[in-house]
Amino acid sequence: MRVILTLVRKDIANFLRNRPAVVITFLVPIALIYIFGFVFGLNGKDNGPTGIRLGVVNESASPAAQKLVDALKGEKTFRVISVDYTAKPEHPLTEADARRLIHDREFNFALVIPSDFIPDRGLGLRLKILSDPRNEIETQTVNGLLQKTIFSNVPQLLGQSLQASAKRFLGDERTKKFNADLAGAVTSAFGGDAEETRQTIESGGIGAVLGGDSATANTQPKADFFSRLVKIENVQIAGKDVKSPAATRVVGGWAMMFLLFAVSAGSAAFFDEKNAGLFQRLLSAPVRRSQLLWSRFVYGILLGLVQLTTLFCAGRLLYGIDVFGHFGNLVVVCTAAAAACAAFGMFIAAFSPNAQAANGLSTFLVLTMSATGGAWFPIGLMPEFMQRIAKFTLVYWSMEGFSRVLWAGNSLVELLPTVGILLAIAAGVMAVAIWRFNRGAVFD
Amino acid sequence: MLITRDLVKRYGPQLALDGVSLDIGRGEFFGLLGPNGAGKSTFMSLVAGLRPPDAGSLTLDGVAVTTADPSTRTALGLVPQSIALFEDLSAEQNLRVFGELYGLRGALLRERIDEALEAVQLADRRRDQVKKFSGGMQRRLNLVVSLLHRPKLLLCDEPTVGIDPQSRNAIFDFLEARNREGLTIIYSTHYMEEATRLCSRIGIIDHGRIHALGTLEELLTRLPFADEIAFPATPFTAEFAARLAEHGELTTADGEHLFRSRPEFKTSAFYALAEECQLPARLFVTRRPTLEALFLHLTGRTLRE
Numbered sequence: 229m230r231v232i233l234t235l236v237r238k239d240i241a242n243f244l245r246n247r248p249a250v251v252i253t254f255l256v257p258i259a260l261i262y263i264f265g266f267v268f269g270l271n272g273k274d275n276g277p278t279g280i281r282l283g284v285v286n287e288s289a290s291p292a293a294q295k296l297v298d299a300l301k302g303e304k305t306f307r308v309i310s311v312d313y314t315a316k317p318e319h320p321l322t323e324a325d326a327r328r329l330i331h332d333r334e335f336n337f338a339l340v341i342p343s344d345f346i347p348d349r350g351l352g353l354r355l356k357i358l359s360d361p362r363n364e365i366e367t368q369t370v371n372g373l374l375q376k377t378i379f380s381n382v383p384q385l386l387g388q389s390l391q392a393s394a395k396r397f398l399g400d401e402r403t404k405k406f407n408a409d410l411a412g413a414v415t416s417a418f419g420g421d422a423e424e425t426r427q428t429i430e431s432g433g434i435g436a437v438l439g440g441d442s443a444t445a446n447t448q449p450k451a452d453f454f455s456r457l458v459k460i461e462n463v464q465i466a467g468k469d470v471k472s473p474a475a476t477r478v479v480g481g482w483a484m485m486f487l488l489f490a491v492s493a494g495s496a497a498f499f500d501e502k503n504a505g506l507f508q509r510l511l512s513a514p515v516r517r518s519q520l521l522w523s524r525f526v527y528g529i530l531l532g533l534v535q536l537t538t539l540f541c542a543g544r545l546l547y548g549i550d551v552f553g554h555f556g557n558l559v560v561v562c563t564a565a566a567a568a569c570a571a572f573g574m575f576i577a578a579f580s581p582n583a584q585a586a587n588g589l590s591t592f593l594v595l596t597m598s599a600t601g602g603a604w605f606p607i608g609l610m611p612e613f614m615q616r617i618a619k620f621t622l623v624y625w626s627m628e629g630f631s632r633v634l635w636a637g638n639s640l641v642e643l644l645p646t647v648g649i650l651l652a653i654a655a656g657v658m659a660v661a662i663w664r665f666n667r668g669a670v671f672d
Numbered sequence: 673m674l675i676t677r678d679l680v681k682r683y684g685p686q687l688a689l690d691g692v693s694l695d696i697g698r699g700e701f702f703g704l705l706g707p708n709g710a711g712k713s714t715f716m717s718l719v720a721g722l723r724p725p726d727a728g729s730l731t732l733d734g735v736a737v738t739t740a741d742p743s744t745r746t747a748l749g750l751v752p753q754s755i756a757l758f759e760d761l762s763a764e765q766n767l768r769v770f771g772e773l774y775g776l777r778g779a780l781l782r783e784r785i786d787e788a789l790e791a792v793q794l795a796d797r798r799r800d801q802v803k804k805f806s807g808g809m810q811r812r813l814n815l816v817v818s819l820l821h822r823p824k825l826l827l828c829d830e831p832t833v834g835i836d837p838q839s840r841n842a843i844f845d846f847l848e849a850r851n852r853e854g855l856t857i858i859y860s861t862h863y864m865e866e867a868t869r870l871c872s873r874i875g876i877i878d879h880g881r882i883h884a885l886g887t888l889e890e891l892l893t894r895l896p897f898a899d900e901i902a903f904p905a906t907p908f909t910a911e912f913a914a915r916l917a918e919h920g921e922l923t924t925a926d927g928e929h930l931f932r933s934r935p936e937f938k939t940s941a942f943y944a945l946a947e948e949c950q951l952p953a954r955l956f957v958t959r960r961p962t963l964e965a966l967f968l969h970l971t972g973r974t975l976r977e
Contacts, residue, residue: 504754504755504756504757505755505756506756506757508750508752508756509756509817511720512745512748512749512750513742513773514742515742
């Protein structure tokens, strides 16, 4: 028993001295659990996603439309964008603006409330949802939440629809008399102020009688009933012609994660060469330190380019992803993404004292970057501040590039901003890495 | 060929080289002998241009060696202490990589690779991965990689660490042959046998300072005794050993006494005293003093410390 205890004590001491192992064992899971907690609503009292950008085009002059807009603005899930902020001066969003902004990836969803939101003939409402469903989970979530918000307000909105119809068929005077009589009947039966009840009925409050408690309006039988009354036209702005939507959506994320792992393994190999005395030997030849670093960087880019291209080609073979239809642009994005990843690998090597530390640091960063950058699930499902953090990760911009090529079919010119950001990340991270290499002891 | 003046190198508070000045001529086989941590590898790294000195100067054929300018390095070959090879690559691929880094191309490179592999008896294993080689084979390849570009000066930093005697002898033969062809070699070691066998001139280094410099014969004249006499350490010789102590330096190790006499204590007096103690002459073995003894004399430490 004493022998076993001694050996156990030795293992514990070894483990505690190996800081990278401690980080991987405790810190990485905690960080990932925290990130997943945001997605699944475990952090804080508010559940579910918040701040999903939703364009709202209100072409209707009816107060009911404005009520719907107000209701959407009251939902924490959405951040309603009702003006074209890219135009100078800003102006209320039109459908054409919304289509353009969705195409430009300013937001992925827009609700259009058309001028015939409450049709002249018949009872019901008309709405149009514009979307770029590049992420299936996010699309389903947004559609569900939009329908919930609309249906929650349908009784009120339908009341207005009924009032409008009544005015058309009965005329103003008769409708007013009808409303006054109805208010009188309601107050005589249930009490209350007759004038107040009349005003409520005229503003559409009668719909509550049809729909009952709006808070329960999304229950299944009522939802079915409302779905017959509310005609929602879904218009897909991007990705209509994508051959294999599900695979096209996910392949970029997985490809990026594995590339980062491959590059990280290269960082650890850096220390193997150092420990073997190879740096000494190489630097005793007519080789400069900078040449040694840049050769690693170029190798990282080549490795990344080949790996990403191979993975996308595998996606073509296995799932029919349209790789060859956009091959040129895909190579451009892959090269920029590979450059950013190679710089990341150099960064890991520059800031790690040894191979073990490099492995620990890279595992931590790769997993957290993949999670926050959207490689595993859509960042739209995370809180707004996490979405802002995501934009500082190379995973986010790489996936954005892949999505623009394979999903939206963007041209090379349209890709330039994303490619530019990836190259800027590569340049920035590489500059920090070289600064660190020059100050560190890697070459000693 | 190589001139160093007052080289100083510090690592934080630790002084690794403390004013080292050396003149190494063309064709010399110069040995740098000292224990671990004496400053040998630091000296090598400064000559190879891997690190800058904190003070002092270093010129190779009149050209200053600096870390910033790699041009002087084509004249150098460094054999590091570790086996600095790409172990997943083959012997031939390793030679090709380093040959190309030194500017060799095409037929000339192929010719040099063939010569190098022949010279270290690895021609038949040229396409094997280096990690599949024995330690001795790796050491031989480690050596020959540094000679591919035909340097004027070869820096060997303890190139035989951890290998079998056969491979060690093969490396010695190889280096001696290259030296006979005119190659200047600086060889650092803590094995006095290596320095004794190989080097035409030896510098004894400890704590970053050169304590003695010269040929083997010149160095040994610095000892205050001519010979060492060994005899068994037994109860039978105990009285004799006690009486000898006043005439010189007596050390005991591994069941053996080693006596180094003072100059005034003649060999005849030694044997007279032995006869007085009734010890037969066949008990005694006279040896030539070694660099180990010189090192002990100069520094008060052994080379293995």
